[in-house]
Amino acid sequence: MSEHSTSHTSSTPEPRAAAVFGASPARVGHHSRDGHAVAPAPQPAAVFAAFHTPAELIAAARKTREAGYANFDAHSPFPVHGIDDAIGIRPTRLPFFTLVAACVGFVTALAMQWWMNGVAYPFLISGKPLISIPASWPVAFELTVLFSAFTTVIAMILLNGLPRFSNPLLSDEKFLRSTSDQFVLSIDARDPKFGGALDHLRGLGTVPETVYTDPGSKALPKIIPLAGLIIVSAMMIPPVLIAKARVSTKSVPRWHFIWDMDFQPKFKAQRENLLFTDLRAMRPQEPGTVARGELEADDAFYRGLKSDDNGAVEAAQVSRQVVAQAQPADATQPADGAAAPADGAAAPADGGPPPDPLDKLPWVTEFPVAVTGQLMKRGQERYDIYCSTCHGLAGDGDGLITQRAMELEQGTWIRPVTYHSDAIRNQPVGRLFNTITNGVRKMPPMGDVIPPEDRWAILLYMRALQRSRNATPADVPTDVLPQLKDVPQ
Amino acid sequence: MATITTSIDNTQETPGHRAPLVIGHHTYGSITETVCRVAEAPHPPRAWYIAFAISVLLVLMLGGLITHLLLTGVGVWGNNSPVFWGWPIVNFVFWVGIGHAGTLISAILFLFRQNWRTSINRAAEAMTIFAVVCAGMYPGIHVGRIWLAWWLFPLGPNQNALWPQFRSPLLWDVFAVSTYASVSAVFWYMGMIPDLATFRDRATNKIKKFAYGALSLGWTGSARNWHRYERAYLILAALATPLVLSVHTIVSFDFAVSQLPGWHTTIFPPYFVAGAVFSGFGMVLTLMVPARELFGLKDLITLRHLENMCKVIIATGTIVGYAYAMEFFIAWYSGSRYEGFAFINRAFGPYWWAYWTMVTCNVISPQLFWFKKMRTSPWLMFIVSIFVNIGMWFERFVITITSLSRDFLPSSWGYFIPTWVDIAMFVGSFGLFFMLFLLFCRYLPIVAMAEVRGVALPQPTDGHAEHPASH
Numbered sequence: 001m002s003e004h005s006t007s008h009t010s011s012t013p014e015p016r017a018a019a020v021f022g023a024s025p026a027r028v029g030h031h032s033r034d035g036h037a038v039a040p041a042p043q044p045a046a047v048f049a050a051f052h053t054p055a056e057l058i059a060a061a062r063k064t065r066e067a068g069y070a071n072f073d074a075h076s077p078f079p080v081h082g083i084d085d086a087i088g089i090r091p092t093r094l095p096f097f098t099l100v101a102a103c104v105g106f107v108t109a110l111a112m113q114w115w116m117n118g119v120a121y122p123f124l125i126s127g128k129p130l131i132s133i134p135a136s137w138p139v140a141f142e143l144t145v146l147f148s149a150f151t152t153v154i155a156m157i158l159l160n161g162l163p164r165f166s167n168p169l170l171s172d173e174k175f176l177r178s179t180s181d182q183f184v185l186s187i188d189a190r191d192p193k194f195g196g197a198l199d200h201l202r203g204l205g206t207v208p209e210t211v212y213t214d215p216g217s218k219a220l221p222k223i224i225p226l227a228g229l230i231i232v233s234a235m236m237i238p239p240v241l242i243a244k245a246r247v248s249t250k251s252v253p254r255w256h257f258i259w260d261m262d263f264q265p266k267f268k269a270q271r272e273n274l275l276f277t278d279l280r281a282m283r284p285q286e287p288g289t290v291a292r293g294e295l296e297a298d299d300a301f302y303r304g305l306k307s308d309d310n311g312a313v314e315a316a317q318v319s320r321q322v323v324a325q326a327q328p329a330d331a332t333q334p335a336d337g338a339a340a341p342a343d344g345a346a347a348p349a350d351g352g353p354p355p356d357p358l359d360k361l362p363w364v365t366e367f368p369v370a371v372t373g374q375l376m377k378r379g380q381e382r383y384d385i386y387c388s389t390c391h392g393l394a395g396d397g398d399g400l401i402t403q404r405a406m407e408l409e410q411g412t413w414i415r416p417v418t419y420h421s422d423a424i425r426n427q428p429v430g431r432l433f434n435t436i437t438n439g440v441r442k443m444p445p446m447g448d449v450i451p452p453e454d455r456w457a458i459l460l461y462m463r464a465l466q467r468s469r470n471a472t473p474a475d476v477p478t479d480v481l482p483q484l485k486d487v488p489q
Numbered sequence: 490m491a492t493i494t495t496s497i498d499n500t501q502e503t504p505g506h507r508a509p510l511v512i513g514h515h516t517y518g519s520i521t522e523t524v525c526r527v528a529e530a531p532h533p534p535r536a537w538y539i540a541f542a543i544s545v546l547l548v549l550m551l552g553g554l555i556t557h558l559l560l561t562g563v564g565v566w567g568n569n570s571p572v573f574w575g576w577p578i579v580n581f582v583f584w585v586g587i588g589h590a591g592t593l594i595s596a597i598l599f600l601f602r603q604n605w606r607t608s609i610n611r612a613a614e615a616m617t618i619f620a621v622v623c624a625g626m627y628p629g630i631h632v633g634r635i636w637l638a639w640w641l642f643p644l645g646p647n648q649n650a651l652w653p654q655f656r657s658p659l660l661w662d663v664f665a666v667s668t669y670a671s672v673s674a675v676f677w678y679m680g681m682i683p684d685l686a687t688f689r690d691r692a693t694n695k696i697k698k699f700a701y702g703a704l705s706l707g708w709t710g711s712a713r714n715w716h717r718y719e720r721a722y723l724i725l726a727a728l729a730t731p732l733v734l735s736v737h738t739i740v741s742f743d744f745a746v747s748q749l750p751g752w753h754t755t756i757f758p759p760y761f762v763a764g765a766v767f768s769g770f771g772m773v774l775t776l777m778v779p780a781r782e783l784f785g786l787k788d789l790i791t792l793r794h795l796e797n798m799c800k801v802i803i804a805t806g807t808i809v810g811y812a813y814a815m816e817f818f819i820a821w822y823s824g825s826r827y828e829g830f831a832f833i834n835r836a837f838g839p840y841w842w843a844y845w846t847m848v849t850c851n852v853i854s855p856q857l858f859w860f861k862k863m864r865t866s867p868w869l870m871f872i873v874s875i876f877v878n879i880g881m882w883f884e885r886f887v888i889t890i891t892s893l894s895r896d897f898l899p900s901s902w903g904y905f906i907p908t909w910v911d912i913a914m915f916v917g918s919f920g921l922f923f924m925l926f927l928l929f930c931r932y933l934p935i936v937a938m939a940e941v942r943g944v945a946l947p948q949p950t951d952g953h954a955e956h957p958a959s960h
Contacts, residue, residue, distance in 0.1 A: 061712075077517055077687070078943030079715040092717045098724050116643055116652035123654060138661035138739055142668040145732045149672040149725055153679050156721035157706060160714040164707035176690035178710050179683065181518035 042212035045168035047197045048175060048186035049206035054080040057183035060204050061086040064185060067200055071191035075169075075178040097155040098148045105147030109140040168211045175211070300368035302452055303437070304430030305361060363430030369456045379461030382454045386446060387462075395419035395465045414442040419462060420469045432459050499793040500865055510605050510945035513788035517942050520789070524684075524936045525691055527784040533931050534783050541927045547920020554914050555630055563633045565910045572893045572905040577627045578743075579885045580915050583768070584624035584922075585666060585740055586761075586881060589733055590769025591617025592673050595680065596729035599722075605797055607940035608789045611684075612780065613773050614677040615933070619925040620772070621670045623918045628663075642667075658742035665739040672732060676725050682708050683718075684934035737765040744888065751831035751892035754819065760812035764884060767805035767851070770798050771877030778871040780930060789936050789945075792865050799864040802877065806855030809884075813852065827897060835891045839904055843887050850880025 051057045054076065061074050065088055074083050083089075117123065118131040157163070169175050169186060178184040185204075187197040201208035256262065267273050273281035285291065299307035369375065384393065392398040397416040405413035417424060424432075436455045437447035450458070473481060499508040515523070527533075558565050568575040591614040598606040632638050641663045643653050653660050685705035692698040708714065741761035744752040774795065781790040820832040836844050854876040857863045863870060895902045929935070 074712040075710040076712065076715065077521075077710060078683070078939045079719050080712070080943075083712045084716055087712055089713055089716050092720050094717055094720050095724060112643065113655040117655050121650065121652040125654075125656060128656065132656070135656040138658075138735070138742070139655060139664045141731075141735060142661075142664040145672060145728050145735075146668040149675060149728050149732075152721050152724045152728070153675045156679070156717050159717050160711075162706040162708065162714070165702065167707055167709060169709060170690075170707070175709075179687040179690045179708070180521040181516065184710075 044189050044210050045213045046186050046188050047194075047201060047208050047210050048075075048169065048172075048184050049201040049204065049208040050174065050177070051183040051185070051206065054083075054183060057185060058082050058086045060185050060206075063204060064187070064200065067193075069187055069191055069193055069197070069200070071188040071194075073186050073188070075175070075184040075186060077179050077181060077183075080183070092159065094152065094155055094159060098152045101151030102144050102148040105144040106140055108147070109143035110136055113139060168213050172209060172211045174209055298368070300364045300430070301456075304364050304368075304428075304433035306364055306430075358431065358434065361431075363428035363434070365428045365430065367429060367456060367460065369453065371460060375457050376460055376464065378454065379457035379459070379464075382450065383458045383461045386450060387458065390443075391416050391419065395462065416443065419466055425466050425470075429459055429463070432462070499791055500796050500861075508793060510791075510793070511608065511789050511941060512791050515788060515946060517946070520938055520941055520946070521687060521691075523786065523789060524934055524938050525688065527786075527930065527935055528688065528932055529691065529693075536779075536783055537927060537931065540923060544920045544924035544927060547917050548924050550913060551917025551921060554910055554917060555626075557910065558630055558914075559633070559635055563631060565908060567905060567907040567911050569903075571896065571901045571903050572890055574889050574893060575905060576886075576907050576911040576915060577631045579882070579889050580918060581624050581627040582740055582885045582889075583882045584620045584627075584918065586737060586765035586768045586885075587772045587878075588617040588620035588624060588669070588673070588769065589737060589762070589765035590773050591615070592669075592676070592729050592733040593766055593769065594773075595676060596726040596733060599726045600730060604944045605794055607937050607945050608786075608791070608794055609773065609777060609798075609936075610940070611677075611680065611937040612777060612929075612935055613769075614673065614680065615929045615935075616772060616776055616926060617673050617769070618670070618677055619922050619929070620769075621666070621673065622925065623922050625666060625670060626918065626921070628666075658739065658746045661739045662743055665736045669732060669736045672725075672729060676729055679718075679721065679725065680937060680940075681934060682706060683710060683939040684937060686710065687938060688934060734762055737761040749892050749896055750825070750827040751835065751888070754816065756812055756815055756819070760809065760816075763805045763808040763812065764851075764881060767802060767809055767855075768877060768881035770801045770805065771874045771881065774798055774802070774870055774874035775878060776926060778867045778874070780935070782867070784930065784935065786936060789941060792867070795867060795870060796864045799858040799870055799873075802855050802874075803858045806851055806877070810848075810852035813848065831892060831895070834895055835887060838891065838895065840887065840891045840894070843883050843891070847880050847883040847887050850876040851884060854880070 049060070051060060057074055057076060057080060061072075061083060064072050065086065072087070074080070074087060076083070113136045114131050122130050124130070175184060175186075185201070187194060187201070191197065198208050198210070267281035269282040271281045272279050276283070296302040299305045387395075388399055389401045390397075390399045392402070395418060397418045399416070402413070402415055406415065419425070433455055435443065436450065436458065437445060439445035447455070467475070473484075476484065499510075499512055502508060511520075566575055566577060568577070591610070594606050594613045595610040598610075628641070629635060629638050632640075641653070641660075653663075655661075682705055685701050686708035689698060689701035689705050692701055738758040738761065741757035745754060745757040747753065777790055777798075778795065781787050817832050817836075820828040823829075834840075854873050857873055858870070863873070890905050894905055
């Protein structure tokens with residue numbers, strides 16, 4: 001399809017031009033897109049004449065202007081200098097559009113950076129100011145250029161009345177050379193003096209041509225808008241699907257277009273691995289081996305056991321299993337809250353439990369670490385973190401979790417024993433260490449969470465708590481003594 | 490049809506007489522003929538087919554490699570500790586640099602009224618855009634999950650409640666390169682509108698008539714249109730001039746704003762821009778020497794044009810050489826041990842071969858252009874231009890790799906080895922570049938006919954000619 005053969009009614013000339021040529025206006029026919037209408041008589045749209053040099057064109061343009069024509073134009077294969085004066089073209093407003101766009105671009109860039117980094121998403125880097133002009137400058141410059149360049153080109157095209165695909169002039173073979181090697185002067189049919197245009201051009205020593213509006217302008221075949229509609233609707237489907245997927249929830253895992261990092265060729269813990277006969281992906285420790293840095297030969301420090309006893313190490317190793325096996329048996333003990341669910345305030349274990357296998361182990365009675373004020377402080381801190389939630393800050397078995405559990409009265413919670421009973425106070429420190437490491441009855445083991453140094457620190461603090469309940473004024477430093485109230489003198 | 494008049498040597502300066510910009514007694518019409526023939530010939534030259542076939546194969550390879558990268562991850566590249574910026578950024582900077590000549594020729598030389606530019610600006614601008622396409626590919630795919638590449642831009646609706654960090658030079662780079670790419674493209678397109686109209690008006694088959702008709706927007710060469718067109722062109726040139734300087738400046742900020750020895754230098758912006766112009770002109774020569782031969786454009790792209798480009802190459806090559814020397818001087822003068830080490834390591838460390846390749850190609854080879862014989866023998870300058878291209882790739886390699894591979898911590902030093910994917914992708918990017926350029930040569934006006942007619946041709950003189958002062 002040639003772009004100028006589909007000329008529409010847009011280029012219909014004014015009726016006065018038609019009158020000049022003695023033809024009836026026949027405008028009705030022009031505006032009809034109905035294929036059944038009688039083809040209207042062609043209307044002249046313009047006349048033009050060709051010249052060979054720019055100088056001839058300028059001279060002709062000047063004469064045409066002097067002859068009183070206003071609606072005429074010169075067409076040349078390159079910008080001819082001096083033609084503006086000859087035709088009387090006024091300077092274009094284009095630069096103002098550029099200027100406005102430049103300002104808009106600059107302000108947009110600064111506002112965007114201020115809002116994004118200063119307000120919406122402030123992100124401090126090395127204490128630098130959130131908004132600084134030097135760092136904003138490059139983007140501001142680029143956006144200024146971007147906005148003004150695009151505006152300039154778009155404004156140039158639109159001010160020029162482009163794109164225009166149905167220009168009657170372009171239907172004349174002779175006119176087409178004006179984009180190659182000829183210089184053309186055209187007078188539009190809308191010019192009031194169009195009637196004398198042909199004669200005027202002949203007077204310039206040329207052989208003018210007339211171009212007509214395309215009478216055969218047909219309406220677009222019906223299939224084209226339909227096809228366009230279908231294509232546009234089809235193109236909307238993917239974005240709509242994506243938008244829907246983004247806002248809705250799904251009960252099945254999302255569809256992985258590209259597997260990304262979600263699935264990696266590796267074995268995860270607790271999964272099957274066919275390489276091993278036991279099918280476990282997570283490998284157990286090899287018997288008879290000690291992992292690097294895990295020898296833990298110091299029994300006193302790591303297990304709270306005296307190591308001068310030959311069997312101690314072995315005993316300590318079994319102790320874990322002992323505790324584990326002891327659990328079911330303990331469930332029947334009176335201390336178990338399950339026996340008396342309604343009675344939340346279970347009393348500390350009293351007489352009558354079966355002999356505990358742990359009783360017979362050689363626990364250390366002295367701290368195997370240096371006892372310092374620093375260790376005490378550390379112990380207090382760790383105790384408050386790890387133990388106070390259940391045991392309470394003072395070790396009375398009234399921590400926040402315990403209080404809440406007792407309130408709920410679900411019967412599954414055991415109130416922790418108080419530290420201040422004789423039974424606990426008299427326990428060797430090594431055994432208490434074992435309690436933290438491996439847990440006891442309903443108390444969970446915490447050896448994996450708290451490193452041994454901290455376990456000793458906690459015990460030191462616990463000893464201090466215990467002593468505070470059974471202290472005499474003699475235990476208090478004399479300089480602090482006056483601060484105490486109710487001290488029996 | 491004009492014949493080539495070998496007797497005219499327009500590389501000779503005669504006092505009081507301007508050397509002609511185009512030779513061969515051309516007229517308006519013969520210029521149209523010469524340029525349109527390239528696109529209108531029923532078949533392009535055989536060399537075009539061969540080059541096109543090779544390029545398309547390379548593009549297919551590139552496409553396959555990109556798919557491989559996207560499905561597997563960026564681990565297919567050699568980027569690894571300590572060199573996390575490997576070939577992708579080297580190639581990116583290489584291509585962006587090449588993309589500087591086009592806009593420089595069309596904008597800066599326009600403002601300086603260098604009329605000889607009209608014969609080569611169109612092809613140089615096309616080269617710019619295709620080079621920027623190759624460059625832009627790397628940041629796009631280096632994110633690995635290419636469907637998230639839009640995170641580079643501050644786009645809404647913002648579900649993540651995150652915004653890009655505008656204090657990072659990498660973000661400035663996103664703005665600089667995308668502005669440069671789009672503005673160069675509209676500049677190029679706008680310049681082509683009148684020539685596309687010429688193509689449209691000469692088109693003989695329907696498809697061409699329709700395509701060129703649509704692209705030329707119904708241009709009729711009206712004086713009113715030309716008036717606004719020229720004003721727009723001038724404004725665009727004025728905008729593109731600082732833009733072209735800003736782009737490689739900002740690319741250099743990617744390096745200079747970080748604190749790595751060998752990168753953290755204030756000389757980078759001017760040094761990068763000079764290097765970019767240098768490499769860009771090198772690539773223009775590489776393309777134009779065969780193209781003028783192949784498409785019979787020797788009258789329009791004359792020896793004088795080539796010679797002028799050689800002169801630009803000497804000038805910028807010398808600036809680049811000065812910058813290399815100045816880097817060494819500052820490394821010593823600053824008294825910083827790390828700077829000092831970085832440069833000694835560049836020249837004499839494990840990458841000495843890259844450094845001396847760079848110096849030979851960039852500093853020594855352009856000096857050959859001091860000889861007029863070199864500046865006026867197309868095939869000799871073609872060879873030198875290849876050296877310039879090689880040298881400028883190595884410059885980016887040296888800057889990126891040597892600095893990263895040995896930084897402050899000797900324990901983390903390493904030696905970068907590219908993978909086959911790195912190498913094949915770089916080769917593939919040349920395929921993309923040449924494929925686009927060959928298509929351009931075949932289907933678009935390769936020389937700015939309108940500008941050559943108006944500026945480079947001597948205007949016909951006749952009795953009543955009046956040439957009022959132009960605006």
